[in-house]
Amino acid sequence: MSNQEIDQLVDQDYKYGFVTDIESDTLPPGLNEDVIREISRRKKEPEWLLEWRLEAYQKWLQMTPPDWAHVNYPPIDFQSISYFSAPKKQGDGPQSLDDVDPVLIETYNKLGIPLEEQKLLAGVAVDVIFDSVSVVTTFKENLHKAGVVFCPLSEAVHSHPELVKKHLGSIISQNDNYYAALNSAVFSDGSFVYIPKGVRCPMELSTYFRINEQNTGQFERTLIIAEEGSHVSYLEGCTAPQRDENQLHAAVVELVAETDAEIKYSTVQNWFAGDDEGKGGIYNFVTKRGECRGARSKISWTQLETGSAITWKYPSCILVGADSVGEFFSVAVAGKKQQADTGTKMIHIGPRTRSTIISKGISTARGQNTYRGLVKVLPGAVDARNFTQCDSLLIGDQCGAHTFPYVEAEEPSAQLEHEATTSKVSEDQLFYLRTRGMTEEDALNMVVNGFCKEVFQKLPMEFAVEAEALLGITLEGAVG
Amino acid sequence: MMSIRNLHARVDDKPILKGINLEISAGEIHAIMGPNGSGKSTLSSVLAGRDEYEVTNGEVIYQDQNLLELEPEERAWAGLFLSFQYPVEIPGVKNVYLLKAAVNAVREHRGLPELKAADFLKLVREKLKIMQMSESFLHRNVNEGFSGGEKKRNEILQMQLLEPKLALLDETDSGLDVDALRIVGEGINLMRTPDRSVLLVTHYQRLLDIVKPDFVHVLIDGQIKLSGDFSLAQRLEKEGYEGIELA
Numbered sequence: 001m002s003n004q005e006i007d008q009l010v011d012q013d014y015k016y017g018f019v020t021d022i023e024s025d026t027l028p029p030g031l032n033e034d035v036i037r038e039i040s041r042r043k044k045e046p047e048w049l050l051e052w053r054l055e056a057y058q059k060w061l062q063m064t065p066p067d068w069a070h071v072n073y074p075p076i077d078f079q080s081i082s083y084f085s086a087p088k089k090q091g092d093g094p095q096s097l098d099d100v101d102p103v104l105i106e107t108y109n110k111l112g113i114p115l116e117e118q119k120l121l122a123g124v125a126v127d128v129i130f131d132s133v134s135v136v137t138t139f140k141e142n143l144h145k146a147g148v149v150f151c152p153l154s155e156a157v158h159s160h161p162e163l164v165k166k167h168l169g170s171i172i173s174q175n176d177n178y179y180a181a182l183n184s185a186v187f188s189d190g191s192f193v194y195i196p197k198g199v200r201c202p203m204e205l206s207t208y209f210r211i212n213e214q215n216t217g218q219f220e221r222t223l224i225i226a227e228e229g230s231h232v233s234y235l236e237g238c239t240a241p242q243r244d245e246n247q248l249h250a251a252v253v254e255l256v257a258e259t260d261a262e263i264k265y266s267t268v269q270n271w272f273a274g275d276d277e278g279k280g281g282i283y284n285f286v287t288k289r290g291e292c293r294g295a296r297s298k299i300s301w302t303q304l305e306t307g308s309a310i311t312w313k314y315p316s317c318i319l320v321g322a323d324s325v326g327e328f329f330s331v332a333v334a335g336k337k338q339q340a341d342t343g344t345k346m347i348h349i350g351p352r353t354r355s356t357i358i359s360k361g362i363s364t365a366r367g368q369n370t371y372r373g374l375v376k377v378l379p380g381a382v383d384a385r386n387f388t389q390c391d392s393l394l395i396g397d398q399c400g401a402h403t404f405p406y407v408e409a410e411e412p413s414a415q416l417e418h419e420a421t422t423s424k425v426s427e428d429q430l431f432y433l434r435t436r437g438m439t440e441e442d443a444l445n446m447v448v449n450g451f452c453k454e455v456f457q458k459l460p461m462e463f464a465v466e467a468e469a470l471l472g473i474t475l476e477g478a479v480g
Numbered sequence: 481m482m483s484i485r486n487l488h489a490r491v492d493d494k495p496i497l498k499g500i501n502l503e504i505s506a507g508e509i510h511a512i513m514g515p516n517g518s519g520k521s522t523l524s525s526v527l528a529g530r531d532e533y534e535v536t537n538g539e540v541i542y543q544d545q546n547l548l549e550l551e552p553e554e555r556a557w558a559g560l561f562l563s564f565q566y567p568v569e570i571p572g573v574k575n576v577y578l579l580k581a582a583v584n585a586v587r588e589h590r591g592l593p594e595l596k597a598a599d600f601l602k603l604v605r606e607k608l609k610i611m612q613m614s615e616s617f618l619h620r621n622v623n624e625g626f627s628g629g630e631k632k633r634n635e636i637l638q639m640q641l642l643e644p645k646l647a648l649l650d651e652t653d654s655g656l657d658v659d660a661l662r663i664v665g666e667g668i669n670l671m672r673t674p675d676r677s678v679l680l681v682t683h684y685q686r687l688l689d690i691v692k693p694d695f696v697h698v699l700i701d702g703q704i705k706l707s708g709d710f711s712l713a714q715r716l717e718k719e720g721y722e723g724i725e726l727a
Contacts (some may be wrong), residue, residue: 426568427532428568429568429569429570431528431529431530431531431552431568432564432567432568432570433570433578433582434529434551434552434553434556435528435529435552435553435555435556435560435561435562435564436556436578436581436582436585436586436638436642437553437556437557437582437585437586437589437642438553438581438582438585439553439585440551440553442581442585446570446573446577446578446581447570447573449572449573450570450571450572450573450621450622451571451572452572453572453573454572
């Protein structure tokens with residue numbers, strides 16, 4: 001869209017204003033207070049949430065986009081984005097798999113995704129009788145029995161207003177950073193999870209089960225609260241490449257772990273990475289942070305990042321409770337012209353807090369992969385410990401790997417260890433495996449999967465198998 | 481089984497092989513001996529398909545196929561096996577995983593059904609016993625932290641699992657102590673059948689005392705200067721290569 005066209009659209013918006021009798025599915029592009037009021041009105045939100053959004057918007061206006069990350073992209077025109085889309089209805093998307101990009105279908109088949117799920121992922125309107133409906137129902141009944149709340153955040157605003165009000169923005173404040181502020185002002189929807197005291201969530205909570213409920217949109221917001229002694233494992237994303245028209249994704253995820261609680265948060269991110277020149281790929285600017293509020297609580301982030309044209313993401317842990325534990329296990333792949341700037345922050349506040357960081361960056365083609373991490377130990381975090389390991393693997397000679405580890409230790413009894421390696425997939429390794437009968441691609445996959453093993457072991461079992469398959473597909477054509 | 485005809489190869493414009501001629505028939509064991517830098521390892525690498533070597537002349541016919549046109553994995557499927565002088569480490573990949581993938585990749589291309597985990601384990605345990613290796617080998621990462629002798633035993637273990645038609649053994653005896661040499665040598669002897677051939681590349685006679693070759697060839701400066709039977713190896717051991725060069 002040219003600037004002139006955008007100007008025209010913006011003009012139009014002003015001409016007609018936003019209050020209209022006709023309830024269209026999508027708001028016209030543009031961002032101002034009226035747009036935010038309209039989003040809030042359509043979602044039938046309580047007054048306090050509207051005020052909260054407006055406050056965030058005012059803060060966002062005062063801020064400037066971050067420029068410290070090792071990524072390059074043209075400035076984003078925030079007035080050219082539409083900030084509200086009604087949930088997708090039947091018939092909006094492609095009518096059958098025949099209308100879907102054959103490349104996408106090929107990838108689904110390689111991942112062994114059943115036909116009905118392929119339709120779901122590709123956004124094809126599915127029949128009313130759908131196998132997984134009964135699965136979803138059973139799933140919800142089991143959660144309900146255990147007392148676990150797992151629903152869209154927009155629903156929780158009405159069903160559990162006190163919890164949402166108390167925790168929303170308590171970990172990531174409205175003005176934490178530019179994109180978090182934008183998300184706070186215009187967030188679309190996301191998950192809300194509440195695990196009551198002493199409850200061990202009976203199953204892995206997966207956004208997968210939520211896909212067919214609504215389109216969460218580009219400004220996802222998730223809040224997970226684990227009460228004292230509870231346990232939950234949450235899976236976000238999907239190994240299958242997801243169709244999405246929105247280029248900018250700015251999600252916020254907040255986790256709260258009370259005393260002895262444990263949250264395991266696993267992500268597989270495979271948004272469209274763009275073509276070989278990086279055109280059309282998703283910008284994924286995410287803020288994820290968890291607070292280990294209570295003693296002996298634990299938050300563990302595991303991620304496989306293979307998609308998006310640009311990834312800007314640092315799942316972090318604030319270790320407040322004594323003896324609390326933070327973990328970050330990451331595999332990030334940057335191929336094509338992808339740029340990934342990812343890592344973590346571990347903030348040690350309580351005594352004897354411990355953190356582990358294992359980051360595996362894989363760069364191929366013209367991909368640029370950056371690890372950026374901060375380990376901060378505040379005074380009083382007696383005997384805090386951190387172990388950091390950053391390994392980079394290069395495939396080919398046009399890609400790059402960069403490591404920026406920051407350490408700020410203000411507590412003399414803290415023990416911090418850092419290890420870093422950079423290696424190339426060697427011709428020797430590939431040749432060795434090929435003489436054992438493996439094709440060049442299988443050989444590369446074996447070497448890369450070996451490199452990632454420490455992280456994949458942390459993923460839930462089924463996810464780990466899919467992750468290996470996904471990595472294989474991502475690296476197709478990386479050699480030869 | 482294999483005919484090497486007038487084979488020339490170079491690396492980075494430096495000629496290494498300068499016209500090799502060699503006929504290997506089914507069931508035969510050939511030993512290639514020669515001083516350092518004579519082109520012994522280059523020969524086995526070229527035969528296995530390593531692409532940093534450029535073949536500038538000649539041909540290799542392996543079982544009616546033009547071997548040099550095949551990719552390394554296609555050569556493996558066709559029954560060629562190379563035991564590496566320096567086996568390569570693959571961090572994070574368990575040995576058992578590589579072994580199973582290799583066996584099944586080769587089986588697939590020989591029209592055999594995939595070996596199920598239980599059957600594979602049974603087979604691999606049998607072979608481990610022959611090589612006097614403990615089962616813990618299976619769960620260690622491929623060649624990572626292996627001693628020189630362990631690496632070589634692991635190579636012969638792979639050979640036994642893959643059951644090649646033609647095995648190229650590149651300096652399999654280097655880095656082995658007396659006991660390991662005997663185990664490796666006997667492991668190779670166990671593979672002797674009327675339809676399987678072996679090309680042994682070595683420096684010394686000591687492995688040949690256990691694995692008796694049918695033919696011995698002396699490779700000097702990229703050419704086979706002399707061929708003979710086992711007695712040639714014994715002569716070399718006494719007189720060294722210099723005597724041959726002068727001859």
